[in-house]
Amino acid sequence: MILPLLGLLAGLALGFLAPVTVPVAYAHLCSVALLAALDAVFGGVRAAADGKFDDRVFLSGFFSNALMAALLVFLGDRLGIDLYFVALFAFGLRIFKNLARLRRHLLQRR
Amino acid sequence: MIELRKGSWSLAFATLTLGFLLAVQLRTTADTRASVPMQRAEDLSTRLTETEKERDQLKQELAALKSGGETGADEEVRMRAGLTPLVGPGVIVRLDDSSRKARAGEDPNLYLIHDDDLLKVINELRAAGAEALSINGQRLTGTSEIRCAGPTLSVNNVRSAPPFEVRAIGDTAALVQALKMRGGVADTLKVWGIELDIREAQDVEIPAYKGSLTYTYAQAAPAEEAAP
Incomplete structure (x- = not known):
């Protein structure tokens, strides 16, 4: 469990130090991708807790979810459909679900 | 804690990406928040300099008018x-x-x-x-x-x-x-x-004329001794 946390810290440091900013027009795409990534990570941790963790499933899900979410929101913008909120809703719901299962898992393990 | 043996590296890689995204997003949000007050401050400062310029001009005008009164500017001329x-x-x-x-x-x-x-x-x-x-x-x-x-x-x-x-x-x-x-x-x-x-x-x-009285370009020509 140490390694992912170290990875998170390294990523944060990299993000703060790197001279990269998202243009304001694409900020909400980035935020959706971020939410998708968050969801995937929680899902991965939950899967690990269940003992069902699979590298390939996890990594493919992580990237495809983030990219697809951003792409869908982008297309929605072009078509005049606010998929942004749909994505927020879907990923938010899943994050809470995963968190709930994780919590239950931790409580039962004790 | 949760045992993680085989997925540790991939999860670490994912969290690295997540952290990077998170940090960039945080900075972007902070930037956009900071930029609005910055624009407002710039706007206000330009307005301030404009108003100061106007005030200086009015002061000058006032001084000119006052000195005119002291030297007894002709009422008819006014x-x-x-x-x-x-x-x-x-x-x-x-x-x-x-x-x-x-x-x-x-x-x-x-x-x-x-x-x-x-x-x-x-x-x-x-x-x-x-x-x-x-x-x-x-x-x-x-x-x-x-x-x-x-x-x-x-x-x-x-x-x-x-x-x-x-x-x-x-x-x-x-x-x-x-x-x-x-x-x-x-x-x-x-x-x-x-x-x-x-x-x-x-x-x-x-009513009296209320506009500006200062000449920017014209100045009094030297008086001619005799009309041609």
Whole structure:
């Protein structure tokens, strides 16, 4: 469990130090991708807790979810459909679900 | 804690990406939040410098006026320059756009008051010996313009809309005659239905010129000894 946390810290440091900013027009795409990534990570941790963790499933899900979410929101913008909120809703719901299962898992393990 | 053996590296890689995204997003949000007050501050500072410039100019003007008073600037000169409000007998001419509608195919401009209509009226009044003139409260001086500014009229760079009120101080009878002359200004304007109402008054009040007095480009030439 140490390694992912170290990875998170390294990523944060990299993000703060790197001279990269998202243009304001694409900020909400980035935020959706971020939410998708968050969801995937929680899902991965939950899967690990269940003992069902699979590298390939996890990594493919992580990237495809983030990219697809951003792409869908982008297309929605072009078509005049606010998929942004749909994505927020879907990923938010899943994050809470995963968190709930994780919590239950931790409580039962004790 | 949760046992993680085989997925540790991939999860670490994912969290690295997540952290990176998170940090970039945080910085972007912080940037956009910070930029709005920054723009506001810039806006305010430019306004401040503008106002300061205006204030300095007004101060200069005030000083010039005060020093003029000390040296005993002639009251008549000030009157001629339009710097004092005046009162006297004269006429008040009220002009308004025609109430008639332009028929199809006709130019609606014909039924509106234009700068040249007012110029004609002013010219006629001057020719009849008007001593002071104002349009909608703007004193006419040597540098006053009378100009169409879109649907409004600009006098002394102040805009006003119809109806226009032209005030003139002078020989009342002469002023009225000049306007009502057969084939004169009033006749011509009435053809187009433009409303022209001439009123004689014993105490026409004409305000002082309120605009800027400073010359930026012109300066007094050295006095010539003898006229050529």
